[in-house]
Amino acid sequence: MIKRNVLIAGNKTYHDITNDICQPIETLPGKGWFAYLAIAKTILLTWIICLVMIVGVGLGLLGLSHPVGWGTDITTFVFWIGIGHAGTLISAILFLFRQKWRTGINRAAEAMTIFAVMTAGLYPLLHVGRPWFAFWLLPYPNQRGPLWVNFNSPLVWDVFAVSTYATVSLVFWYVGMVPDLASVRDRAKNKIRKIVYGALSLGWTGTNRNWQHYEAAYLVLAGLSTPLVLSVHSIVSFDFAVALLPGWHTTIFPPYFVAGAIFSGFGMVVTLMVLVREGFPQMKDYITVDHLEVMNKIIMTTGMMVGYAYASEFFIAWYSGNDYERYIFLNRALGPYAWAYWIMVSCNVIIPQLFWFRKIRRSILVMFIISIFVNIGMWFERFVIIVTSLHRDFLPSSWGMYDFTVYDFFFVFGSFGFFLTLFLLFLRTIPMVAMAEVKPCLSVGREGGHHG
Numbered sequence: 057m058i059k060r061n062v063l064i065a066g067n068k069t070y071h072d073i074t075n076d077i078c079q080p081i082e083t084l085p086g087k088g089w090f091a092y093l094a095i096a097k098t099i100l101l102t103w104i105i106c107l108v109m110i111v112g113v114g115l116g117l118l119g120l121s122h123p124v125g126w127g128t129d130i131t132t133f134v135f136w137i138g139i140g141h142a143g144t145l146i147s148a149i150l151f152l153f154r155q156k157w158r159t160g161i162n163r164a165a166e167a168m169t170i171f172a173v174m175t176a177g178l179y180p181l182l183h184v185g186r187p188w189f190a191f192w193l194l195p196y197p198n199q200r201g202p203l204w205v206n207f208n209s210p211l212v213w214d215v216f217a218v219s220t221y222a223t224v225s226l227v228f229w230y231v232g233m234v235p236d237l238a239s240v241r242d243r244a245k246n247k248i249r250k251i252v253y254g255a256l257s258l259g260w261t262g263t264n265r266n267w268q269h270y271e272a273a274y275l276v277l278a279g280l281s282t283p284l285v286l287s288v289h290s291i292v293s294f295d296f297a298v299a300l301l302p303g304w305h306t307t308i309f310p311p312y313f314v315a316g317a318i319f320s321g322f323g324m325v326v327t328l329m330v331l332v333r334e335g336f337p338q339m340k341d342y343i344t345v346d347h348l349e350v351m352n353k354i355i356m357t358t359g360m361m362v363g364y365a366y367a368s369e370f371f372i373a374w375y376s377g378n379d380y381e382r383y384i385f386l387n388r389a390l391g392p393y394a395w396a397y398w399i400m401v402s403c404n405v406i407i408p409q410l411f412w413f414r415k416i417r418r419s420i421l422v423m424f425i426i427s428i429f430v431n432i433g434m435w436f437e438r439f440v441i442i443v444t445s446l447h448r449d450f451l452p453s454s455w456g457m458y459d460f461t462v463y464d465f466f467f468v469f470g471s472f473g474f475f476l477t478l479f480l481l482f483l484r485t486i487p488m489v490a491m492a493e494v495k496p497c498l499s500v501g502r503e504g505g506h507h508g
Contacts, residue, residue: 062344062346063156063157063159063160063344063346063347063494063497064160064341064342064344064494064497064498065340065341065342065344066341068341068498070495070498073342073491073494073495073498074239074243074491076338076339076341076342077236077342077487077488077489077491077494078239078240078243078487079338080336080483080484080488081240081484081485081486081487082240082243085484088335089335089480089483089484092335092476092480093477093480093481096472096473096476096477096480097473097477098473099469099470099472099473099476100470100473100474100477101473102466102469102470102473103466103467103469103470103471103473103474104470105466106463106466106467106470107178107182107467107470109463110182110463110467111182111187114185115129115182115183115185117461117463118461118463118464118467119458119459119460119461119464120458121456121458121459122454122456123446123447123449123454123455123456124442124443124446124447124456124457124458125446126183126442126443126446127442127443127458127464128439128460128464128467128468129179129180129182129183129467130179130180130183130295130438130442131435131438131439131442131443131468132176132179132435132438132467132468132471133176133179133180133183134176134292134295134313134438135176135320135434135435135438136172136173136175136176136179136471136475137172137173137176137218137288137289137292137317138289138313138316138317138320138321138434138438139168139172139176139317139320139321139324139431140168140169140170140172140173140176140221140225140317140321141169141285141288141289141314141317141318141320141321142165142168142169142318142320142321142322142324142325143162143165143166143167143168143169143170143172143225143321143325144166144169144221144225144228144281144284144285145285145318145321146158146161146162146165146166146325147162147165147166147228147229147232147278147281148228148277148278148279148281148282148285149278149282149285150162151274151278152278152279152282156497157346157347157350159489159490159493159494159497160342160343160344160347160489160494161325161329161343161347161351161489162232162490162493163229163232163233163486163487163488163489163490164325164328164329164332164482164488164489165325166225166228166229166232167229167479167482167486167488168321168324168325168328168479169225169229170222170225170226170229171475171478171479171482172324172475173218173221173222173225174222174474174478175471175474175475176218177218177222178471180211180214192205193205193211193212193215194215195207210291210294210295210298211295213291213294214291214292214295217284217287217288217291217292218288218292220284220288221284221288224277224280224281224284225281225284227277228274228277228278228280228281231270231273231274231277232274232490232492232493233256233486233487233490234256234257234258234260234270235257235260235262235270235491235492236486236487236490236491236492237253237256237257237260237486237487238253238257238260238261238262239487239491240253240257240487241253241254241256241257285314286314289310289313289314289316289317290310290311290313290314292313293309293310293312293313293314294309294310296309296441296442296445297309297310301445301446301449302378302380302381302383302384302445302449302450303381303384303385303388303441303444303445304441304445306369306372308365308368308369308372311365312362312365315358315361315362315365316358316362316365316404316434316437318354318358319355319358319359319361319362319404319430319434320430320431320434322351322354322355322358323355323426323427323428323430323431323434324427324431325351326348326351326352326355326423326424326427327424327427327428327431328479329343329347329348329351330348330420330423330424330427332483332488333420335483336483336488339488339489342489342494343489345418345420348417348418348420348423349414349417349418352411352417352423352426353411353417355408355411355426355427355430356408356409356411356412359404359405359408359409359430360405360408360409362404362405362437363401363404363405366401366404366405369385370385370389373385380450383448384444384445384448387444387448388440388444391444391448392457393440393443393444393447396436396439396440396443396444397436397440397444399432399433399436400433400436400437400440401433402429402433403429403430403432403433403434403436404430404433404434404437407426407429407430407433408426408430410422410426411423411426435468443458446458
């Protein structure tokens with residue numbers, strides 16, 4: 057007999073599930089939540105000040121120079137787009153494969169996706185230097201003659217891919233919330249709350265017709281979201297892969313970027329779920345160690361895939377016989393930015409291998425620390441790809457270094473304040489666990505339930 061993983065601990069009833077998940081919305085937040093919000097908003101404020109300075113004075117405040125025209129702005133854009141992949145993967149692909157363990161974490165992971173894409177979208181706008189002209193990236197009818205965007209440019213492909221991904225993910229997230237929003241509406245004692253949640257629940261009454269339409273729409277949106285998980289970061293990788301620059305012009309970038317995105321996305325999900333479990337103790341019954349262990353296995357697997365991509369890049373550079381390609385990869389590992397390269401390798405390839413040990417996979421403190429290292433490593437991966445290929449190109453006469461400034465630091469670090477502020481507000485306004493999806497798992501996935 058094979059024992060199932062525990063999906064719901066504590067021998068809950070349907071009523072217990074509703075009470076536990078609605079409690080953070082219906083009660084006043086504690087001092088701990090306000091402390092976290094104050095920290096996040098302080099970081100957000102420094103970011104806003106940094107953005108105002110960059111827009112008002114110019115991109116010269118960053119370390120951008122010739123030949124490194126892309127720096128922390130595009131690095132952080134690609135990083136946050138990657139973070140947004142785990143939410144849609146958990147929601148859409150695992151839903152299609154009928155993986156029940158996703159039900160405890162999918163709502164928060166989808167929220168993470170939305171907020172990560174919102175954060176990422178600001179960086180290209182700021183990178184253009186004049187964000188008020190960013191609408192020129194869109195093909196729109198205008199009075200200035202045949203003035204259109206360059207459809208051969210992967211930067212334009214990014215606009216379509218990321219905006220489509222954000223739209224479908226937002227609709228998918230919202231549709232999945234409708235039954236739960238109706239539950240909050242029915243429990244609301246405040247008239248304003250009842251009106252707000254009543255409007256958001258779209259008149260849901262829980263009839264058979266409602267459920268049929270809901271399940272059909274959810275299935276269609278899952279089907280639409282699934283190819284987007286693979287296509288969006290593939291198209292982001294084309295920003296580099298279609299260039300002729302050594303270190304970028306490689307066909308492994310699309311699968312390499314997708315694996316890296318899932319890797320970093322699950323790292324962020326583990327970070328957030330550990331914090332949620334500590335901040336809301338009743339959620340430990342729904343976000344169990346079994347959930348976290350499965351995600352740690354995915355982190356370990358995708359970490360090995362990323363490590364394979366690193367090794368194959370070196371092999372192809374050697375096998376190609378191209379002196380420029382060989383030099384770029386030797387420069388990454390042994391050049392002036394070798395420190396960044398070895399941080400990347402250590403955090404993304406070596407440290408996740410600790411998850412081979414079951415005790416470590418199930419240790420809350422250790423998995424939290426490893427998930428932090430994963431996200432540090434994935435930011436440095438994008439930094440290494442961009443800067444080490446740009447700072448030494450074909451001509452030694454044009455070589456240069458990318459020097460960090462204080463604005464670079466706050467440009468990167470401050471974005472976490474924006475992301476965490478949105479996530480903390482989400483925890484207090486929307487059921488963080490999908491009640492409508494957790495309840496069907498009750499009889500087969502809890503302690504003392506049936507075993508297969």
